[in-house]
Amino acid sequence: MSVKSNNPYSTIITGTGSAAPDRVLTNRDLENMVETSDEWIVSRTGIRERRILDRAFSAVDLSEQAARAALEAAGLSPEDVDLIIVATVTPDHPTPSNACLLQARLQANRAAAMDISAGCTGFTYALTTAHQFVCGGSCRNALVVGTEVLTRVTDWEDRGTCVLFGDGSGAVVLQPAPEGRGLIDYTLRSDGRGAELLLIPAGGSAMPATAETVAQRLHTVKMNGNEIFKFAARVVEESLQELLQGNGFQPSDLKALFLHQANLRIIEHIRKRLKLKPENVPVNIDRYGNTSSASIPILLDEEVRAGRITEGDLVSMIAFGAGLTWGGVLMRW
């Protein structure tokens, strides 16, 4: 699915917010848990530390904090919100949705609320979905959130994956855009043939939770890292070129390229291929690890609050993940 919006009526992000747990787990801490080393983790992933949510809290706690910050930045109160979409693969419960739990916390009682599951591309899917509702005129103030507590679905005995993931949340408010600003184009893609490359085998209807599935740690993320690396490097470049070339832009026109923070090596691979400067490809994976659907909105919030993204800047966000799914957006800030 790829639709160029011919409607002059587009959408713009008017507020951002993010939240991360206080507890930091460093690579040194991990050295005491599995056979690994700070040097190994940094050289292969770029990750130095990640955040871990205390057991007393869950995904909705993080998303509430991020959502309140985004609403405040946009100058809205919760009762102004008419749509809430939460992207997550680690919801509080299989049902109801985290969007409904968040709605109750915020008392955003006018809103329709739903979750979207699209792996690490979840935020991009949620943002473009909200864009349709706002462009369609049925909604004016959409709250879009990416929230993950991946450390709850991490296999702490698998040194290949347990070093990768972290917890966090990022949120944006999406509203009708003034002329000449806002979302220019987007692309969303999936390839279900790659479902096995990155998945949590148990806990759904295919393999309900039993004492055995728990003992075999089948409720944790299983990933084929090499294949995902190749897939990511290919689809990120394709998606970005599609968005740029389709709209008459060059990579060098971008003020910021927000890539899903999965692995610094993937980010650097793309950056060099596109001949982009480090200052135009912000990175925070060193501090958060891979936070799945939360990674882009957290990074965006940090850059916006630091004043590095200002009105008129051309920005793109590109994500990829389980499904397989991938996609991105191009927007004039």
Added chain:
Amino acid sequence: MSVDAKVKGIISDQLEVAVEKLSMETTFEDIDADSLDIVELVMALEEEFDLEISDQEIENIKTVGDVIKYIESQV
């Protein structure tokens, strides 16, 4: 240009090691290439020679000579 020279050129570029240091017997361990370096190298080779190298084949690649022999068998 021969496959041999092309492959050595790509390895030299990707892994930042002088071509003169690459022999058929050079292992990727010798030149400090980790698994992701090899994935990036494979991607560059796939692009240059317009072919696909599967995960199993990557497992069998230990030396520069393994890469050259594999590419020669495919083109």
